[in-house]
Amino acid sequence: MTFGYAGMLGTGLVILAAACSDSAGGDVTFTGSERATIGALSPLAAVESDPTNKYAANAAAAAFGQKLFFDTRFSGTILAAGALSSGNGGLGQIGDTGKISCASCHQPDATFQDVRSVPNSCTVAAGWTLRNTPPLVNAAFYKWFFWDGRADALWVQALLPVEANGEMNSSRLHVAHALYANYKAEYNALFDPDLDPGLDPASATAKQFPDSLKPPSDPQSPWNTMKPADQDVVNRIFANFGKALAAYETLLVARNSPFDRYVAGDEAAMNTQAKLGLRLFIGKAACVVCHAGPLLSDNKFHNTGVVQHQGDLTHVPTSDQGRFAGIPQLTANALNGSGAYSDSPKDGKASGLVATDADRGAFRTKGLREVAMTGPYMHGGQIATLEDVIDHYDRGGGAAGAFEGTKDPLMVPLNLTASEKTQLVEFLHALTGEAVPAALTRGP
Amino acid sequence: MSEPAAKRGPVARLATMIMNRHVAFVVAFALTSLASTRAWAQVAQDPGDAGAPTAGGAGPSPTQPPPSAGAEPAAPTQETRLRELEAESRRLRQELDELKEDHKSTSDRVDKLLPIANKFTGYIDFGFFGTTGNGAGIRNDTDYAYFPEYRTSGIAGQWVFYGDPLATMVNARGEPADTGPSRALTFDPIHNGGKPSFIVNSIDLALFHAVNESLTFNAAVDFIPRTRNVSIRGQNSKDLPGLGDFLDVKLGYAEYIVPTQGWSLSLFAGKFDSVLGVEYRTQDAPDRLAVTPSLICRYTCGRPLGLKARARFLDDRLALNVSVANGSNFVELFPFYNEIDSNNVKTVSGRVSYDLHIGKRFEAGFSGAYGAQDLQSDDGVPQWQTGADLSIDWKDIVLTAEWVHGIAQGAANIGDPPCATAPCLHFTGAYAQLGYRVLNWLTPYTRVDTRDAFHRDGTSFVYISQLMRVTGGAHFEVGTNVVVKAEYTHVQQLGRAPQFPNDVATSSLVLKF
Structure with a gap:
């Protein structure tokens, strides 16, 4: 055999192998099954109505809620932990009041989450929160609220920070008085019944409704000496306060991300790396198992084995039971979706809910829209970057003992290569939608 | 080599x-x-005297008188x-x-x-390959469409796989064109989506040293040039990715030939060839008839660490190989391999064979192995396999055939999903390869191989592999230092798995010295 034969043979092999390969070219294509999976992730439909809040789709309520959202007059006293100190991004000095609004921690220019606090894993307000502040953009698509799901409706969620020491450190009594003092006409135009005249400090019945910053949970609060009927009056005002805020927050939706445009047929909307990342997202990495639906969250709770203490976590507690602790808080809250102040108690989700061991250390699946804008990540802000989040899942979560409870069975090593991790991150960046209309990002 | x-x-x-x-x-x-x-x-x-021969053919005797005067x-x-x-x-x-x-x-x-005496040999294995599909031999059953029984298993549909992650092997090392979404087989050294590509499959160097006629040392190393990022992964994204090139220490052992009479005995210590089946003997590119290994080579072509003895009796007709090693005889690429042991129980392997001495070889063998499951710390989780083989080299026909069956039992704690503590693997496979030396430099060949395997790891993944491959190719010997091989493999899914494109065309140019 001469070299000529070998040369001919080699040429033949090259042609054969080249012919054997797909002629699809360099771009990424998906199978029919993959396309079906992808199609279920977009577009982001209209926010479903919330039967427990009949004002959720009320434009006037939303406009009213927007005012409330930016108003600091509902807040209480800044505590020592939350006081402004060197470089921590605090909002005032110890004892200051009226310095905190919803917008203080859900900053409109930052996907309605906190980018002010230092360190940014948790948030400094009246004190320090124990968890990372979730963004409010697209929050209305969730079924459960807070990392631990201790609110079963958006309006329920809006109320809890008001009376939390680390957040607004205020009370429902003070909210009722502030509404009467500042928004009486608007409130009365929207809600029935009108604000009780007893909320007027000059009223003869004013002592039925003492203005106090101490919430019901405080044994020193005058709330505990009030008549149930008066408590009911205040609770209803407080619930309506939350429902107005929820109506506004329902409008905070970001759509038309590159991913949405790609699914709609714009092939150029995502680059090749992002498409490869999408393939991993729905395939090898199986992210879509939990990050499902247009919100990219299954609205369930999973223990992903996040190491509770890592990085700069000065304010993160050493232990966090997650959903296991959230369920009792939800069921004990008179102002939940199943309670008397719900507009449809039968549609509430708190009734009959019991925490089990499976809930220990579990947290709500984060919706991944806007995720590139919402670091740091995880319930305590333990993980700073998306790359590190991918690494966390690639490892199959942390080692047992570094977190509460037992990891979800789905948390197993993904065996991603470095380039695959990069592709996933690229895809996550393609989930950033158009900004919320500017008119919604400022107060009156 | x-x-x-x-x-x-x-x-x-x-x-x-x-x-x-x-x-x-x-x-x-x-x-x-x-x-x-x-x-x-x-x-x-x-x-x-230039005279004519004497009558009777007898020459003149030395005692004969000299020629008469007056003559020439x-x-x-x-x-x-x-x-x-x-x-x-x-x-x-x-x-x-x-x-x-x-x-x-x-x-x-x-x-x-x-x-x-020392010897330094080696080879360069250069090739070109391409596949249909995306280069991966597996697909995931995302919607549980083909294996609905796993819908409630806790395993994500993305991690229910059919096919075989090694079905698209492109070289003698058994590396697939791409491992795709594989979760068990995670090392993806080629990872090019099956696109047509030149490749240096390996650069092999082998050392031999004879201390004396009884004691020799052997070592072989493959240097593997590959793409950046695929072989060495950083601990996190902040680490710089390593070079893709890597090396594979294939062999490193000492052999001692025990002085005997009437039979032979060799003892080995180190990292040596498998004792199971026959494919391991010709698994390196210069020795292999085909370009790629069979589907069952993963179970028999490994190079474990330990001790081995090989005895031959009856004029070398009867051979017995026995080894005690850290782990199984699985190849390193497959996720059952313990180079350094993680349990106390060693794996005992053995093979007995008989050669009829018809032609160059007419040998049949039976082999088996038993030990603690690879990569498990629990000594009580067994792994075993058995097999049979036939090897014929008669006239111009070269035929090899093997069958293998085995189980890695796996384990799970009470209440956990099956195979959660230790993965389970059940496998049966076989191949038959026939070559015919048309010319002293040309041997066309064909191979049929099949694999039926189940591999599950808790909720992490499950592979249901039922497939058959048909390979046709030709082997060219160009002088003594050059081998050229080319083959095409069609992969056919069996059972419930749907057919998908993952055929392979590959070639190999081996330059040996």
């Missing part, structure tokens, strides 16, 4: 040198003797002629003495060199 070749080469070469010297000496001696004999014969037969004058006298012959004889004796001396000197040098 294969173990027998490594062992045989330098010794054979030295033996050949010695033999050659002996032959030269014998030939020289014979020629010298012949020359002398012929000279004496000439003397005896020299008519001197004989220039040299008989005495002169005798002196010349004596001188010639002395010269030839001197030459013979010199040759004897030369031979002795050579023998002495060979005897001195023999104990330090």
Whole structure:
């Protein structure tokens, strides 16, 4: 055999192998099954109505809620932990009041989450929160609220920070008085019944409704000496306060991300790396198992084995039971979706809910829209970057003992290569939608 | 290179040198003797007078009277002629003495060199390949469409796989074009989506050293040039990715040939060839008839660490191989392999074979292995396999066939999903490969192989592999240092798995030295 034969043979092999390969070219294509999976992730439909809040789709309520959202007059006293100190991004000095609004921690220019606090894993307000502040953009698509799901409706969620020491450190009594003092006409135009005249400090019945910053949970609060009927009056005002805020927050939706445009047929909307990342997202990495639906969250709770203490976590507690602790808080809250102040108690989700061991250390699946804008990540802000989040899942979560409870069975090593991790991150960046209309990002 | 070749080469070469010297000496001696004999014969037969042969064919006797006067004058006298012959004889004796001396000197040098015989060999395996589909031999059953029984198993549909992650092997090392979404087989050294690509499959270097005629050392290393990022992963994204190139220490063992009579016994220690089946003998590119391994090579072609004994009886017809090793005889690429053991129970493997001595080889063997499951710390989780093989090299036909069946039992705690503590693997596979030497440099071949396997790891993944492959190719020997091979493999899914494109065309140009 001469070299000529070998040369001919080699040429033949090259042609054969080249012919054997797909002629699809360099771009990424998906199978029919993959396309079906992808199609279920977009577009982001209209926010479903919330039967427990009949004002959720009320434009006037939303406009009213927007005012409330930016108003600091509902807040209480800044505590020592939350006081402004060197470089921590605090909002005032110890004892200051009226310095905190919803917008203080859900900053409109930052996907309605906190980018002010230092360190940014948790948030400094009246004190320090124990968890990372979730963004409010697209929050209305969730079924459960807070990392631990201790609110079963958006309006329920809006109320809890008001009376939390680390957040607004205020009370429902003070909210009722502030509404009467500042928004009486608007409130009365929207809600029935009108604000009780007893909320007027000059009223003869004013002592039925003492203005106090101490919430019901405080044994020193005058709330505990009030008549149930008066408590009911205040609770209803407080619930309506939350429902107005929820109506506004329902409008905070970001759509038309590159991913949405790609699914709609714009092939150029995502680059090749992002498409490869999408393939991993729905395939090898199986992210879509939990990050499902247009919100990219299954609205369930999973223990992903996040190491509770890592990085700069000065304010993160050493232990966090997650959903296991959230369920009792939800069921004990008179102002939940199943309670008397719900507009449809039968549609509430708190009734009959019991925490089990499976809930220990579990947290709500984060919706991944806007995720590139919402670091740091995880319930305590333990993980700073998306790359590190991918690494966390690639490892199959942390080692047992570094977190509460037992990891979800789905948390197993993904065996991603470095380039695959990069592709996933690229895809996550393609989930950033158009900004919320500017008119919604400022107060009156 | 294969173990027998490594062992045989330098010794054979030295033996050949010695033999050659002996032959030269014998030939020289014979020629010298012949020359002398012929000279004496000439003397005896020299008519001197140019007369015709005597009747009866008998030559004139030395006692015969000289030719009569008046005849043609004989220039040299008989005495002169005798002196010349004596001188010639002395010269030839001197030459013979010199040759004897030369031979002795050579023998002495060979005897001195023999104990330090070294051999350095290697090869470069260069190829070109392409596949249909995306280069991966598996697909995921995302919607549980084909294996609905796993819908409630806790395993994400993305991690329910059908096909075989090694079905798209493109080279002698058994590396697939792409592992795709595989979760068990995670090392993806080629990872090019099956696109047509040139590739240096391996650069192999092998060392042999003979301490003496009984004790030898062998080592072989593959240097593997690959793409950045695929072989060395950083601990997190902040780490710089490593170079893709890596090396694979394939062999590293000592062999001691125990002095015996009537039978032979060799002892091995280190990282040596498998004892199961026959495919391991020809698994390296220069030795392999085909370009790629069979589907079951993963179970029998590994190179475990431990101790091995090989005995041959009945004029080498009956052979017995036994090894005690850290782990199974699985290949390193497959996720059952313990180079360094993680449990206390070693794996015992053995093979018994009989060669009918028909043609170059007509051998049948049975083999098996038993030990603690690879990569498990629990000694109580067993892993075993058994197999049978047939190897025929008769006239111009080369046939090999193997069957293997085995189980890695796996384990799970009460309440956990099956196989959660230790993965489960059940496998049965076989192949038959037939080659025919059409010409001394051309051997077309065909192979049919099949694999039926179940591999599950808790909720992490499950593979349901039921497939058959048909391979056709040709093997060209271009001189003594170049081998060219090319083949096409069609992969056919069996059972419930749907067919998908993952055929492979691949080739190999092996340059050996």
